[in-house]
Amino acid sequence: MDHLEEIRARMGIEELVGSYVQLKKAGRNLKGLCPFHNEKTPSFMVSPEKGIAYCFGCHQGGDIFKFVELIENVSFNEAVKILAQKTNVTLPQRMPELNNKRLRSIEINQWSVQFFQEQLEENHAKKEYFLKRGLAEETIKKFKLGFAPDSFDQLKNYLLQKGFEPRELIDAAVVSQRSIADKNSYDRFRDRLIFPIFDHQDNPVGFSGRIMGDGEPKYLNSPETPAYNKSLVLYGLNWGKESVKEKDRAIFVEGYMDVIAAHQAGNENTIATCGTALTPQQLKLIKRYTQNIAFAFDQDSAGREATFRGIELAQMADVNIQIIRIPEGKDPDECIQKNPGAWKNALENPISVMDFYFDYTFSRFDKQTMEGKRQIMDFLLPLIKLYKREVEQGVYLNRLALELKTDVRLLWNDLRNTKIKTYPGIKTERETKPDERIFSREEFLLGFIFTYPETYKTVAENLIDNVPFDTNTERFYNLLKKVYTLGSPINMERVLSELTEEERENVSIYSLLIDEKYPDFPKELAGKEVGKLIRQINRKNIDVIKRDYQVKLNASKDKQDAKLLLNRLMEISKLEQRI
Secondary structure, eight states, X not given: OHHHHHHHHHOOHHHHHHTTSOOEEETTEEEEOOSSSOOSSOOEEEETTTXXXXXXXXXXXXXXXXXXXXXHTOOHHHHHHHHHHHHTOOOOSOOGGGOOHHHHHHHHXXXXXXHHHHHHHHOHHHHHHHHHTTOOHHHHHHTTOEEEOSOSXXXXXXXXXXXXOHHHHHHTTSXXXXXXXXXXXXXXOOSEEEEEEEOTTSOEEEEEEEESSSOSOSEEEOOOOSSOOGGGOEETHHHHHHHHHHHTOEEEESSHHHHHHHHHTTOTTEEEESSSOOOHHHHHHHTTTOSEEEEOOOSSHHHHHHHHHHHHHHHHTTOEEXXXXXXXXXXXXXXXXXXXXXXXXXXXXXXXXXXXXXXXHHHHSOTTSHHHHHHHHHHHHHHHTTOOSHHXXXXXXXHHHHHHTSOHHHHHHHHHTOOOOOOTTOOOOOOOOOOOOOOOHHHHHHHHHHHOGGGHHHHHHHOOOSSOOOTTTHHHHHHHHHHHTTOSSOOHHHHHHTSOHHHHHHHHHHHHHHXXXXXXXXXXXXXXXXXXXXXXXXXXXXXXXXXHHHHHHHHOOOHHHHHHHHHHHHHHHHHHHHO
């Protein structure tokens, strides 16, 4: 497929991965923290020469297409489309493989966005709502805000005229039906102001409709669809990701209007979850752009609960956390409208997580009473114990002792008897480093052969392969043996031509394994290391086969079979003498 090769030619693996991960030079390769799991020691290798990125911690990776599939959580077809856009490669007009449900849903949403925008422009009374909320015309256009008319089929008919099938409209959730058996369908959003929801790639994936006047629900949100996974989307990130990177901070708010008002006020690094609580996947997404986040949730009990949960999840994700206290109004939108200067000051003076916990605790419990003191300690001590260093614990214990007017030594005693507990709403366990994969000696030997093909002569002359061999690598060794008989040194192009795409990727991983486990390895020592691996493999294989034949010999009751087994054991012993 010419368009795939053209994309590969225009986009190097190091350029692509470097836009997601901070990479540092590691010999002829690059290295960084893995974007697929939490780690503190880099194990993610990028090889410009081989065109592959691979993590030796979680074993995820591949070429540019596989990397985009994994990092964006999309299919191969969508990865092709994303990379085509990045490289300005024109895809063939007729590509049936790209016509999957997700892409069709996005296309339906694109037309729906246009429809809702047109309806808003035609209905000035509805548009007035946004204008009265302080939004400028350019802001309304930027966020593509719209209006859904009070009709059961106006959008549906509009989309049918564009060539979409009724079933596709239901799959995209812009049209609903009462049950699967009901053939009748109707527009999901009616007489509502529309907030289109975009993913970070700027694809419209869903909608939120705000009711006009009384009624429930106040906001009607798209359900999950082939295009829309709520736990993976952050509202406003498509417009704000460059600002997040530039300012090295992401501000989390609760509502769509909070995001829009903040962007209009110049704080384009503001984002929101999409009608759900913050998720680990959303934090994983934002970590591509910054390690620093700040929560500016509403000033009610629900907002405090969201902050507690957000802090817990953010601590699990190993990001730096700050809290922004909203100085006026119930939420950021109201604060910006009433007092933009106070909002700006709040952004410039965030508080720490423990400051937030102290403020909350002392506003809730009475420190003047013994019961209040007990409640304060029950709340704060488990949180203080989360800090691993005694210096940090000491700072907060001294502060608590001053507030409670007690001896800090008593608090140290209480802290020792305190159990660490997590916020009760959290069910997700802390992400840990995956179990390290143990590569076999055969795989290491393949790595040396693929890195230094000239070493195969030593392998051909010394590796005993007429005994049971490692099943994962036997195919590679048989092929190498076949190609070697056609001429020496071994022709790697011929070897690769006879492998599948997946097998060729394994070749790159085995070769990358040598760069990872043998950093700065001198080429002249490769032969010596290969010889050592051959002896270890031979010894292991012969030990296994000897034990197998010995068991069979001991169990044999037939004299002829026993004689054959004994002869075989003698042959194995002769092979053993060669090691």
